[in-house]
Amino acid sequence: MAKGIWVFAEQREGKVKKVTYELLSSGRKIADQTGEELCAVLLGKGVAGLAEGLGEYGADKVYVAESDQLADYTTDGYTKVLADLIKDHQPSAVLLGCTITGRDLAARVAQRVGAGLMTDCTALELADGQLNFTRPIYAGKAFVKAASPEARPVMATVRPNVLSVDAPQAGRKAEVVNVPVNLAAGDIRQIIKDVVRQISTRPELTEADVIVSGGRGMKGPENFKVLEELADVLGAAVGASRAAVDAGWIAQSFQVGQTGKTVSPVLYIACGISGAIQHLAGMGSSKCIVAINKDPEANIFKVADYGIVGDLFEVVPIFAEECKKLQA
Amino acid sequence: MNIVVLLKQTFDTEAKIALDAGGQINRQGVSLIINPYDEFAVEEALRLKEKNGGEVTVVSAGPPEAQDALRQALAMGADKAVHITDPALDGADEYTAAAVLAKALEGLQCDLVLAGWRAVDDGSAQVAVRVAEILGLPQVNVVTRLEVADGKAVATRDIEGGSEVVEVPLPAVITAQKGLNEPRYPSMKGIMQAKKKPMQKLSLGDLGLDAGQAAPKVKALSYSLPSARSAGKIVPGEVAEAACELARLLREEAKII
Ligand SMILES: Cc1cc2nc3c(=O)[nH]c(=O)nc-3n(C[C@H](O)[C@H](O)[C@H](O)COP(=O)(O)OP(=O)(O)OC[C@H]3O[C@@H](n4cnc5c(N)ncnc54)[C@H](O)[C@@H]3O)c2cc1C
Numbered sequence: 344m345a346k347g348i349w350v351f352a353e354q355r356e357g358k359v360k361k362v363t364y365e366l367l368s369s370g371r372k373i374a375d376q377t378g379e380e381l382c383a384v385l386l387g388k389g390v391a392g393l394a395e396g397l398g399e400y401g402a403d404k405v406y407v408a409e410s411d412q413l414a415d416y417t418t419d420g421y422t423k424v425l426a427d428l429i430k431d432h433q434p435s436a437v438l439l440g441c442t443i444t445g446r447d448l449a450a451r452v453a454q455r456v457g458a459g460l461m462t463d464c465t466a467l468e469l470a471d472g473q474l475n476f477t478r479p480i481y482a483g484k485a486f487v488k489a490a491s492p493e494a495r496p497v498m499a500t501v502r503p504n505v506l507s508v509d510a511p512q513a514g515r516k517a518e519v520v521n522v523p524v525n526l527a528a529g530d531i532r533q534i535i536k537d538v539v540r541q542i543s544t545r546p547e548l549t550e551a552d553v554i555v556s557g558g559r560g561m562k563g564p565e566n567f568k569v570l571e572e573l574a575d576v577l578g579a580a581v582g583a584s585r586a587a588v589d590a591g592w593i594a595q596s597f598q599v600g601q602t603g604k605t606v607s608p609v610l611y612i613a614c615g616i617s618g619a620i621q622h623l624a625g626m627g628s629s630k631c632i633v634a635i636n637k638d639p640e641a642n643i644f645k646v647a648d649y650g651i652v653g654d655l656f657e658v659v660p661i662f663a664e665e666c667k668k669l670q671a
Numbered sequence: 672m673n674i675v676v677l678l679k680q681t682f683d684t685e686a687k688i689a690l691d692a693g694g695q696i697n698r699q700g701v702s703l704i705i706n707p708y709d710e711f712a713v714e715e716a717l718r719l720k721e722k723n724g725g726e727v728t729v730v731s732a733g734p735p736e737a738q739d740a741l742r743q744a745l746a747m748g749a750d751k752a753v754h755i756t757d758p759a760l761d762g763a764d765e766y767t768a769a770a771v772l773a774k775a776l777e778g779l780q781c782d783l784v785l786a787g788w789r790a791v792d793d794g795s796a797q798v799a800v801r802v803a804e805i806l807g808l809p810q811v812n813v814v815t816r817l818e819v820a821d822g823k824a825v826a827t828r829d830i831e832g833g834s835e836v837v838e839v840p841l842p843a844v845i846t847a848q849k850g851l852n853e854p855r856y857p858s859m860k861g862i863m864q865a866k867k868k869p870m871q872k873l874s875l876g877d878l879g880l881d882a883g884q885a886a887p888k889v890k891a892l893s894y895s896l897p898s899a900r901s902a903g904k905i906v907p908g909e910v911a912e913a914a915c916e917l918a919r920l921l922r923e924e925a926k927i928i
């Protein structure tokens with residue numbers, strides 16, 4: 344019988360993604376209830392040292408697969424290693440973060456091992472021995488609760504930032520299992536030619552606790568500096584509406600909404616954004632929404648917890664200054 | 672160069688979502704569109720065809736109305752359409768959709784499969800990847816730039832905090848992200864011509880599949896709507912005053928900064 348709750352321990356450049364700890368914390372609770380082991384699967388090169396931390400966050404066992412061929416994420420390389428492990432050990436559930444890598448990998452692995460996959464889940468529960476997952480559909484305009492009643496493992500990717508992380512237990516140790524990597528020359532068909540990273544000290548949009556977003560009301564690319572200054576005070580990420588992206592003021596990767604990123608920060612500050620249905624779809628699950636808009640009729644005020652009717656160019660700098668003072 | 676585009680018909684992004692009396696998503700009166708990401712895929716296919724020659728086939732699995740989405744892609748310039756439609760596909764999950772699409776693709780000679788990186792209805796981002804796996808083809812997801820030459824595809828894809836350039840041998844499955852191109856509108860002439868272009872209709876039986884072989888792995892248990900957000904408070908006062916008050920409220924009342 345399939346046994347074991349598995350978490351894919353996503354790391355990038357030797358740093359474990361926060362969503363991994365979120366999954367371990369939830370996975371721990373499920374494993375305790377079902378009496379199964381919680382295992383983390385760590386792939387990469389020179390990453391074995393990360394296993395310790397995974398134990399402190401709740402893993403009983405860490406499968407570590409290290410190889411030069413796993414230094415960069417490639418669909419083929421990572422799929423083969425993870426799918427082979429799943430076939431060998433038959434876990435009952437495999438959880439991944441719903442990141443770009445998690446999505447790419449989960450779907451391919453699910454098909455290879457004949458599993459169902461629920462993506463971008465925002466909640467999971469164990470009910471009558473079955474794992475049920477809740478996920479947004481229609482970009483957050485509705486939710487579906489779903490399950491994979493028969494096929495094992497059950498697979499799911501969970502949205503970063505929605506599950507809480509329990510405090511790590513210093514000294515808690517996981518059993519480390521080194522996994523041999525058998526990748527032949529032709530196994531990896533993706534050749535990574537180049538990687539371009541925007542150098543930014545700000546958090547990743549989908550992982551940020553606070554997001555400061557600008558829309559058409561920003562009036563031009565140079566004005567995003569106003570938002571960046573506020574973002575620096577709050578340790579926030581910067582986001583944008585599609586109107587700002589389409590105008591070429593900011594890169595597509597900053598777009599929030601139905602055809603952009605879905606975010607659920609603790610605080611979302613919308614500046615000069617009207618609140619179109621496609622934008623709301625991407626940020627409507629934020630815990631607290633603040634709107635700064637000069638049009639009192641703007642739709643964004645219908646969903647905002649706090650609103651200021653006024654010119655963002657006047658409001659934002661004063662607000663930033665005041666936040667700085669309060670935090671001092 | 673022969674290109675297949677996987678195309679799904681979805682609700683208009685303007686659509687408000689409601690549940691019907693049976694607790695299911697209400698489809699009544701909702702206007703339907705080509706999944707926006709699939710439109711980028713169609714456009715890219717047409718541009719590659721214009722450059723390299725060949726044929727563009729659009730393939731969709733879905734209810735009878737999905738024909739309209741295929742017809743629209745034909746009007747944009749695709750050459751032929753394949754519509755897989757069968758009552759047995761009700762309740763299909765991504766596994767089912769991929770099984771039937773891959774089966775339909777087996778019969779088509781193609782050098783490249785283009786799809787959207789996700790459908791805006793289920794948001795799964797799985798079907799194209801599953802098709803790639805079934806057919807044994809390499810995939811590159813969330814692509815914003817594509818070059819195809821000498822039996823290879825060189826694709827720029829989004830990664831967190833940046834982008835990467837990946838090369839794969841053809842045939843391959845590439846999924847489109849916004850930014851790849853600006854889709855064209857069908858011309859009047861295109862719309863007229865589309866009416867005469869071939870639209871093949873296939874059932875599961877035609878594909879040599881029975882409902883069991885494509886049975887879904889994932890079952891929906893229930894649907895719900897997000898709790899409606901209610902309007903909060905407009906912070907009163909002159910701009911400067913309101914800005915300071917907002918900071919105070921976020922710190923003392925909401926306790927989040
Ligand atoms: C298929 C499809 C997908 C889409 N996907 C997305 C998506 O993912 N994300 C998204 O955001 N949109 C999306 N849209 C677009 C969406 O419909 C809206 O057009 C867009 O969100 C509007 O952006 P905006 O609010 O910045 O601009 P507008 O609607 O033009 O609003 C600008 C706001 O700024 C205010 N303003 C102007 N100047 C100031 C000032 N000085 N101070 C304060 N306020 C000011 C105005 O009062 C106004 O409310 C999509 C549309 C389609 C058709």
Ligand SMILES: Nc1ncnc2c1ncn2[C@@H]1O[C@H](COP(=O)(O)O)[C@@H](O)[C@H]1O
Pocket residue numbers: 677678679706708709730731732733765768772785786787788789790791793794795796797798799
């Ligand atoms: N029923 C379908 N018919 C044709 N293509 C589909 C279908 N479902 C999904 N696709 C393709 O797969 C992509 C990802 O869809 P999804 O996995 O549903 O998010 C879509 O953008 C389409 O290109």
